[in-house]
Amino acid sequence: MGSKDTTTKRADARRSIDAIVQAAAECLGRNPDASLSEIARAAGVGRVTLYAHFSSRAEVVDAAMSRALDRGNEVLDTVDLTGDPRLALHRYIEAGWHLVDGTRALIVAAQRELSPARILELHAGPAARVEALVARGRAEGHFRTDLPISWMVNVLHSVMHSATEEIRAGRLTSDHAAHHISATVLAAFTTPGTPVPEPAP
Amino acid sequence: MGSKDTTTKRADARRSIDAIVQAAAECLGRNPDASLSEIARAAGVGRVTLYAHFSSRAEVVDAAMSRALDRGNEVLDTVDLTGDPRLALHRYIEAGWHLVDGTRALIVAAQRELSPARILELHAGPAARVEALVARGRAEGHFRTDLPISWMVNVLHSVMHSATEEIRAGRLTSDHAAHHISATVLAAFTTPGTPVPEPAP
DNA sequence: TATAACCTGAACAAGACTGTACGACTTAGC
DNA sequence: GCTAAGTCGTACAGTCTTGTTCAGGTTATA
Structure with missing residues (x-):
């Protein structure tokens, strides 16, 4: 839960989404005001690609938050x-x-x-x-x-x-x-x- | 220290400055991204008036910070x-x-x-x-x-x-x-x- | 009361961010 | 290898913020 579709999308699309979410977690973790341009750049994708997968800023934040919590739970489970x-x-x-x-x-x-x-x-x-x-x-x-x-x-x-x-x-x-x-x-x-x-x- | 000129300015100018600094401390205390428009509105003065007394956003923040610390010290001194x-x-x-x-x-x-x-x-x-x-x-x-x-x-x-x-x-x-x-x-x-x-x- | 200081709204330029649209290029997957 | 899916850069509209300018009204103060 929390992640985007992992079945219907193509391999490179999934890779992009993953890079974006990871970059978002990093950038927003440093600075909650980080712009979507900044996140896209950090993810190594174009800003337009980001909008192809996330319809709004809120969706990106949600995904980043979910990912961070998933990672945290993963560590804490051990x-x-x-x-x-x-x-x-x-x-x-x-x-x-x-x-x-x-x-x-x-x-x-x-x-x-x-x-x-x-x-x-x-x-x-x-x-x-x-x-x-x-x-x-x-x-x-x-x-x-x-x-x-x-x-x-x-x-x-x-x-x-x-x-x-x-x-x-x-x-x-x-x-x-x-x-x-x-x-x-x-x-x-x-x-x-x-x-x-x-x-x- | 920390306050603006209290001698050279006219009485109503000093009143405006005080209202602005007070409003800034309140607004920025709630939300560090508060805009100068917001602060001016909260102070009950026009945005232009704010710029007549403070040449930049940084100056407003500095004044608000100084004021908050002064108030804090005042309380703590007792x-x-x-x-x-x-x-x-x-x-x-x-x-x-x-x-x-x-x-x-x-x-x-x-x-x-x-x-x-x-x-x-x-x-x-x-x-x-x-x-x-x-x-x-x-x-x-x-x-x-x-x-x-x-x-x-x-x-x-x-x-x-x-x-x-x-x-x-x-x-x-x-x-x-x-x-x-x-x-x-x-x-x-x-x-x-x-x-x-x-x-x- | 006269005058200079002050306040005002409106309007402007410059910059940043969001969200969208387009056309062209690349690549995954059958 | 063909095709659809994905990506790319550029560009546009709309909104917001920061500062600045200007002309006209108000008020403190001598």
Whole structure:
């Protein structure tokens, strides 16, 4: 789901569409205002070809968003989220913290071009994964229960995103990012009155 | 500094300039792409009047940014940041968490229109205030020292910003915001191995 | 009250982006 | 190899934004 016809079109058409969607995800991930000319150029196709496959800007954004989420899910599906929720959280962060970066700007573009219902629909999948992890951690007594789950999920993503900003600002190198995020979020999720776990080295 | 001439111009001119800067801060705070027509309309003046006082878009953005920071500093100057750093942090959050909201989108506009040097210059003041507080909390043994100060400051602002997102999404009411932020950041700042302090009710 | 500063709408030029149309060239696939 | 599908560059219309100019009306201030 999310991709264009993969059966009726010709091989080179499919190749073009793929290049466009990929370029769109990259360009819009960098700059939500990226023009269709820019995307077409980055994809190595003419602007007219883009319009042959996508009838409007919104369709391109939708396709790029879907692709980014598909890629993200693909990566996140390989992560083992069972066992100690604190370790699972660390694995989740290690695998996915850089995924947030590209999608963040894309979401801005999506919010301007797509209907709220579509946005919600696209976001339901990935959000559920983390929510479940946090909920399990709370049920097993490892995470605090004095704050709403939605808030905790948002904090997690927010801190991940802040790491990418720090990297861009040159105040953080990407090899330390996962550690910093884990150490921060793990502490933030700790129940008041109990000690903060030592972060993994 | 930051404001236009307040002596040479006539009274109604000063009034117009003020209305424009105020409207710009509001409009750009909502949407960093807001056009000058939009800003002029919101200020209740003609578009030409705007150009009579500001020679370019960048000048408007700069003025709006300066104004927002001035207002922020004004508010933050009333906050007592002495005493127990954990309580001081709570007071800081309570006073200023909503200030981050308006400035965040403004910063996006500023980053596109202003020179990096100017951005840095504008940001130096407010950043120093929090940095000093965090540094003091570390020196007094209340905050963790295993993460860089710049990272901790960024986490604080990031979590503040995430609160405004949660409010917009309808998952949080603004009366709970300060408490959630404080509870989260206080835990995040706690040294590993030591217990998380109970948040203020 | 006189005058200079100020405000105004209308209109213009230049540039960017979207979406569409056309004719000609290339290529996939039977 | 033939044909339809796909691609290409160019060009056009429509819209939007940024700045600028101009002539005429309003208002602060001395």
